[in-house]
Amino acid sequence: MSIRQTLKLTTGGDLVLLLAMVALTVGGLWSLGWSSPHGALAVIEVEGSPREHLSLRVDRVLSIHTERGTNIVEIRDGRIRMVDASCPNRVCVTQGWIRHRWEEIVCLPHRVTIRIRGLEEEYDAITR
C-alpha cells in the first residue's frame, strides 16, 4: 500500500486530533514559558542540610536565622534574592535575583545556600 493510499484511509477526525495535540503542545509550552525554564522551588540550605523549601510562585520575605548570623531572602515574580545579610561583605546580596535551575546564591560566612530545584529532576522517573 502506497503512502497516498494510506493517507486516503485517514479521516478528518484524525486531523482534528492531531491539530488538537499540536495546539496543546504549543499553547502549553508557551503559557509555561519554557523558553526560559524557571525553577519551581527554592531550597535554602544551612550548613549543607535543607532548611526551607519555598515555592517561587508565592511572593514572600523570610528571615533565615543561623548561629552565624541572619539572612533575609525575598521571593517575587518567580525569582528569589538575598535582600540583606548580617555579614561584613554581603556578596550574596550583590548576586541579585536568580530563577533558573543552574543558578545559586551562596552566603559563605553564614554557610547559607539558595538553590533552585526545578522540573528536570523528574525526567528520570518517566522513562519507558
Added chain:
Amino acid sequence: MPSPVESPGDASALSRETLVPLAALTAIAVVVHSAEQILPAPLPGVRLGLANILTLCALDLFGLRAALILTVNRVLLGSLLSGTFLGPAFLLSGAGGIASVLAMGLLYQIRTPGGRRPFSLVGLSLTGAFVHNLAQLSVVHLLFVRHPEVFFLLPLMAGAAAATGLFNGLVALPLAAHLRLLLAKPVGS
C-alpha cells in the same frame, strides 16, 4: 486465560482463528518492545512505542478484548525479559498500556450517524500515545513525585505523543489492512 480447545462452548474464549494470529502479534509486540529498550531513544525520555502498532492491529482485526490480552501479556512478558517485573518501570508500562488500550477501544466504538468511524487507526494511535503518557504521568505523580509540577511536562508529552502516535498510526493503518486480507484467505492458498 481459558484454552478455547478445551472449552469450545465457552463464549468468553477466543476462537482458534483469533488465538493463533493474536499469539503471533503478541510475540512480535514483546520483541519490538524489548528491542526498543535497547535502541537509543530518539529524544531523551521519548520512545516511539512501536509495540502499539501491534496493539492497533489486534484491536482492528480482533476487537478490544484481544487488544487488551495482547497488551497485558506484552507488559508481563516484556518485564520478565528485561527483569523489571513488579518494579516502577513495570507499573508505568502496565498503567500506560492498559489505559491507552481502553481509550483506543472506546474511540473505536464511536460511529457517526452515518455509521462510519470518525477516526482511523491513526486517530486511535494518536489518542493511545497521549493517554499512555497521561497515565504514566499520573502514576508518577501518585507514587513517586508527589508535587503537581510533574504535570508541567504535559505539553511536552502531548508533542511527543503527536509525533510518535502519527508515525505508529501511519504504519499500523496499511499493516492492519494487509493482515486482514491475509487472514481472510483460506489456509494454503
